[in-house]
Amino acid sequence: MTSPVLVEGLHKTYSGVPAVAGLDLEIHAGEVFALLGPNGAGKTTTVEVLEGFRRRDGGRVEVLGEDPQSAGLDWRQRLGIVLQSSRGLDLLTVREALASTAKVYRQPRDVDEVLEWVGLGEKRDARTASLSGGQRRRLDVGMGIIGRPELLFLDEPTTGFDPRARRDFWALIAGLAGDGTTIVLTTHYLDEAEQLADRVGVIAGGRMLTVDTPAQLGGRHAQEATVSWREDGGVRTLSTAEPTAEVARLAARFGGEVPELVVARPTLEDTYLRLIEPHAVSVERPVVEEVAR
């Protein structure tokens, strides 16, 4: 089976300025793939090329076996898309907005079921214009999945969600992935990537820096753990490649519970920040003129 997303040497420039500069990417059927990267890295541009909303300047792109630039309506029926921001539909109620989107698809999901899934059951008769930012985002997600997509693109889907809504959304995505939907997600929330993604790709400067599982990204699994505990009125900390043995030694020394014991591995965020560090844009300090007195 061919991969639902195949990208080789993608190039895209805006007015001669490169936004994507030779990006490679392969996403496997049924996986949740998170695209990470700093602001302006080229994630949205890449995703919009995959969705057929932007023309590329170079490279090969295949999505569900077709070139998005020339694919037709049958191909589009197989995609679900949640853009970074959405507007319109203000005069419709939430249910009407979802039902009108459902009509576009040949085999839509049940509208009321999707309303419940995205936590908008109680808002079904409210005008979309009256929704809060997070509720509007949930409606966007509902519209993205109503068509029963094989491949779902989610561009920063949980921006504005409260913590409970994010957890519910994660469960929804896990359920869709369990049913075999391939999901491509961009996010700035590293905990979201860790929770949802089978693999993550880090983009910086329009290129793919690395692709790996969240646990192994940047050699994270092999990095030392930090063990800390309270002793003699202060917090002691050490780094070790063998935290289990270290904890056993501490437990033996304390003869039981080790006070305030914490064992921490580098988080996905630590690893991500280390990876993109060389690509960080330095912010120059404003020049302050010195006034001679």
Ligand SMILES: Nc1ncnc2c1ncn2[C@@H]1O[C@H](COP(=O)(O)OP(=O)(O)OP(=O)(O)O)[C@@H](O)[C@H]1O
């Ligand atoms: N329509 C456009 N016209 C001109 N330049 C654009 C346009 N869209 C994006 N760019 C530029 O292309 C580069 C990549 O932008 P893109 O939106 O793909 O980044 P991103 O990784 O999605 O960023 P963010 O995390 O902020 O959403 C940026 O420098 C941006 O300013």
